[in-house]
Amino acid sequence: MKRMVVLLAEDDPLILLTLETFFTKEGYEVITAANGREALRLFETNAPDVIITDMMMPFYSGLEIIARIKGGFIKQPIIIVLSALGQENSVKEAFELGVDDYVTKPFSLVELSLRLKRLINMHATHHYSLKIKEGA
Amino acid sequence: MISDQACLISQKSLGALGTLLVLVAFFQAAGQTAHSNSPKGDRYIRHVVQPHQTYDLIARVYGVTGRNLAAFNNLEYHKDEVLAKYLTIPVKRSNNTVAEKRSNDVEQKVKGKLETSVVFKNRIRRTANDYFPVSLENELISPSGRRPIQTSLPVASRRDTIGFTPLISRNASTVSPASISTVKQVFLQHKQIGTVPPSHPITVRSVAVPSPTNNHTSSVISTTYKVTTKAKLSSSGNRRSKPKTRVEKVYMLVRTQIIITLSLVALIFSCMVTRNRRAIRTAKSEQFLRSMLIDNVTSHPVFLDDPSRQFHVSELWKKQLKKRTTRTFIIDEIITGRKNIKGKIGENFLKLYVGLKLDEESFSKLKSKQWNQVAQGIQELALMEQHHRMSDIFREINSKNEYVRAEAQSALVYLSGFRGLWFLKVLSHPISEWQQMRLINMLSSFPVSNIPDLHILLSSSNQSLVIFTLKLISAFQQRGMHNEVIRCLGTKNELVNFHAINCLKEIYNASTAKTLAERFPFESRRNKFAIVKVVGEIGDESQIDFLLRVLALSDNAFKMCAATALTGMGNKGSYLLEKYCNSKGDPYSQIFRHIKSAV
Numbered sequence: 001m002k003r004m005v006v007l008l009a010e011d012d013p014l015i016l017l018t019l020e021t022f023f024t025k026e027g028y029e030v031i032t033a034a035n036g037r038e039a040l041r042l043f044e045t046n047a048p049d050v051i052i053t054d055m056m057m058p059f060y061s062g063l064e065i066i067a068r069i070k071g072g073f074i075k076q077p078i079i080i081v082l083s084a085l086g087q088e089n090s091v092k093e094a095f096e097l098g099v100d101d102y103v104t105k106p107f108s109l110v111e112l113s114l115r116l117k118r119l120i121n122m123h124a125t126h127h128y129s130l131k132i133k134e135g136a
Numbered sequence: 137m138i139s140d141q142a143c144l145i146s147q148k149s150l151g152a153l154g155t156l157l158v159l160v161a162f163f164q165a166a167g168q169t170a171h172s173n174s175p176k177g178d179r180y181i182r183h184v185v186q187p188h189q190t191y192d193l194i195a196r197v198y199g200v201t202g203r204n205l206a207a208f209n210n211l212e213y214h215k216d217e218v219l220a221k222y223l224t225i226p227v228k229r230s231n232n233t234v235a236e237k238r239s240n241d242v243e244q245k246v247k248g249k250l251e252t253s254v255v256f257k258n259r260i261r262r263t264a265n266d267y268f269p270v271s272l273e274n275e276l277i278s279p280s281g282r283r284p285i286q287t288s289l290p291v292a293s294r295r296d297t298i299g300f301t302p303l304i305s306r307n308a309s310t311v312s313p314a315s316i317s318t319v320k321q322v323f324l325q326h327k328q329i330g331t332v333p334p335s336h337p338i339t340v341r342s343v344a345v346p347s348p349t350n351n352h353t354s355s356v357i358s359t360t361y362k363v364t365t366k367a368k369l370s371s372s373g374n375r376r377s378k379p380k381t382r383v384e385k386v387y388m389l390v391r392t393q394i395i396i397t398l399s400l401v402a403l404i405f406s407c408m409v410t411r412n413r414r415a416i417r418t419a420k421s422e423q424f425l426r427s428m429l430i431d432n433v434t435s436h437p438v439f440l441d442d443p444s445r446q447f448h449v450s451e452l453w454k455k456q457l458k459k460r461t462t463r464t465f466i467i468d469e470i471i472t473g474r475k476n477i478k479g480k481i482g483e484n485f486l487k488l489y490v491g492l493k494l495d496e497e498s499f500s501k502l503k504s505k506q507w508n509q510v511a512q513g514i515q516e517l518a519l520m521e522q523h524h525r526m527s528d529i530f531r532e533i534n535s536k537n538e539y540v541r542a543e544a545q546s547a548l549v550y551l552s553g554f555r556g557l558w559f560l561k562v563l564s565h566p567i568s569e570w571q572q573m574r575l576i577n578m579l580s581s582f583p584v585s586n587i588p589d590l591h592i593l594l595s596s597s598n599q600s601l602v603i604f605t606l607k608l609i610s611a612f613q614q615r616g617m618h619n620e621v622i623r624c625l626g627t628k629n630e631l632v633n634f635h636a637i638n639c640l641k642e643i644y645n646a647s648t649a650k651t652l653a654e655r656f657p658f659e660s661r662r663n664k665f666a667i668v669k670v671v672g673e674i675g676d677e678s679q680i681d682f683l684l685r686v687l688a689l690s691d692n693a694f695k696m697c698a699a700t701a702l703t704g705m706g707n708k709g710s711y712l713l714e715k716y717c718n719s720k721g722d723p724y725s726q727i728f729r730h731i732k733s734a735v
Contacts, residue, residue: 013423014469015476017430022481025434084476108479 003029004120007048009039009065010082011057019052022109036060040068048077050116055083055090066097078119082107181225185218194218198225422465425456429469433484447491463497470494471519489520502528507537514540518547526551533559542571549575553582557608560593566600575604576611584612591620603635610639618643622651630660637666641674649675653682665697672701677708684716692723699727 006028010016013034020030031046033039037059043051051069055062062081070076079099083090086104094102100119103112183194191202191213198205206213208226380388436447449457456462473485489495498520501513514532517525529551532544545567548556557579567575593605594617606624609617621643624636637659640648652667653675659667668686671679683705686698699717702709717728 012472012476014426014429014472017426018434018473018477018481021430021434105476106478106482107476109477109481110479 003027004050005029005031005046005048006050006052006116007031007033007039007042007046007077009033009036009051009053009057009062011035011054015054018109022113026113034058036062036065039065043069043073043077047075050078050080050120052080052082052112052116055081055085055094063093063097066094066099070098078116078123080112080116080119082112181227183223183225185220185223187217189218190215191218194223194225198227200226421462425462425465426469428452428456429466429473429488432488433473433481436484436488447487449492453492457492463494466492467494467497467516471516474519486520495520495522495525498522499525499528502532507535507540510535510537510540511543514543514547518543518550521551523551530559533562534564538565538568541565542568542574545571546574546578549578554579554585554587557587558589560601560605561589563598563601566598567604568600572600572604572607576607579608579612586616587612587614590614590617594620594624599629599632602629602632606632606635606639610635610642613642615643615645618645618648622648625651625655630663633659633663634666637663637670641670644674649679653679656682656686664694668694668697668701672698672704675701675705677705680705680709680712683709684712687713687716687724692727695723695727696730699731703731 006023008016008019008023008030010019010032011034016032016034020032023030028050031042031048033042035058039051039053039057040060042048043065051065053062053065057065060068062083066079066081069079076098080101080103081094081099082103082105083094084105091102101115103115181198183198185194191206192215195202195205202215203213204226205223209220209223211220457466467489470485470489474482474489477485495517498513498516499522501509501516504510504513510532514529517529526548529544529547532540533548535541535544545559545563548559550556587608590605590609594602596602596605602624606621608614609621618640621636621639625633627633627636637652640652649671652671656664656667668683671682675682680702683698683702686694687702689695689698699713702713713731714728717724
């Protein structure tokens, strides 16, 4: 079975490494980006199934990445935003752009993993129902 | 990322190298031009004419005839004293470079000294094929220091030279009298030919001579005679330096510039390379440490299986933690992890911090003499929740340094919440506005409870502490402190009264507005405005009369404030305001229109 590809975009190397180690152990294929520009480049070349991105990053912020992905690509991945900004405005802006989930720092890795699994299941169900409709 | 950095730095290095090459090419070209123009290779020996010297005398010294010498200098030959200052000897200087060099050395030694030594140097040249005649080349500085003498003194025979050389020891302290007398003889010869004035007294101080080899195979044997003179140099300006042509000066300047530029470029380049290498090495080291850290936190058996087991520091960790910079880096990373990640992994960061005994490292910073170290240590202990270090942190509450005090206060609040505020009772320094906001912000994350001993703090002589207490009462609505706050209104301190009035807005009861209205005549202008605003917000219809009285004051600002307060008191307030304004005409009607448009 093909492993799901997760793109992690985070400017803090420790958090990035922690996420990478954790999700690799969880069975995902992980690719990492230390800034927004690298994240976009990796998205174009690897077409990941999931993007977990920080909000504040060099070159492009998390919201800019989401806006570009949502506006310019056919394949739409699951997007989870990690942010220290827990303000209502930030959360609202992110959801308006089309993120699937918003997790504030400090976050629990286990909780993040559970949220991701739930989103993957939801997407799978959604795609399955679409196929059935197309078949009918 | 590292490769990006390396690439960037190497690009910079190449750029610098290119600049270097351009500079080198330019200066080489300049140097070559200067060098090719230099006539140094074609220069003849220049003789400085001494008093009483004739053409024959000078010519004999250089092994030429007097007539030839005069003709070479475009002068008429005669047997009297030569009047010219300098004579060019028809002997190429390239054959006499050693003598020239010696002359420069002598000039250096003479420079700037009032009482100096005349260095008298002999150089005996011997070759295997051409052993005779042995020539003795001397370079002398005249006692007056005015005219450097460069001449060659022929020695009569091999026996004379060989005869005195072995008598002279290398060690100046063991010079035999015979050798000294020989040196004196040589000087006397000079006096005879006029290179040293006859009246000049000469005494030998020391002689330092490398002993010649017995088989005479060495090509050059250097002998130095150091002779003290009593002559004094009037000033260094009297010494006549060797004249240099313009081309020579340019050549020297360009050569110096090339050397300096190349040295600077080389220095910059080496610094860049060193910095680049260091950055790459540091990045690799940090990456390795981070991996170690994450491996421990996510998959160490102690953290995964049995939390009660003791964490043993491995040899690898011990090796890494020997360096202070590494310890600091690990502490910073652990704090980052602890701040951003919660749950089990977050707890593991904390366990690793204690397991690696980094809490001791943080604690040791508290003993530092540098305030920033102390502040950092406090912050680390607080963020890593080292509750057992609270007493040590508490000692810094009244530190001389305001940043250390602020960190200690924040740490206590971070660790204990509202209970941590007990430091306020012993605080002897003022709390800054920023620190007050910071503490209140930190406290807002804790569940609100009754803050103890607030009444004691309100009676403190520390004004900033009283104001902070009033802010605490206001922010966390400590309604039980209402009467104590009312008592604060009686103080003479305007600022305390101002904060008390604003505090009452948050913890008011039925009597508050009336009390504030009664205080109105006794307060300052600023506090009067505050009272009117607060009464407008918390008052009921019973305070309308008070506000109408304020509206009647002559000060238009008070009129505006009271009118605004009246509109905040419901329909009755607005109705009475309109009625009052219409009955009084301007400026009340204007005020009313203004407030109505704003509403």
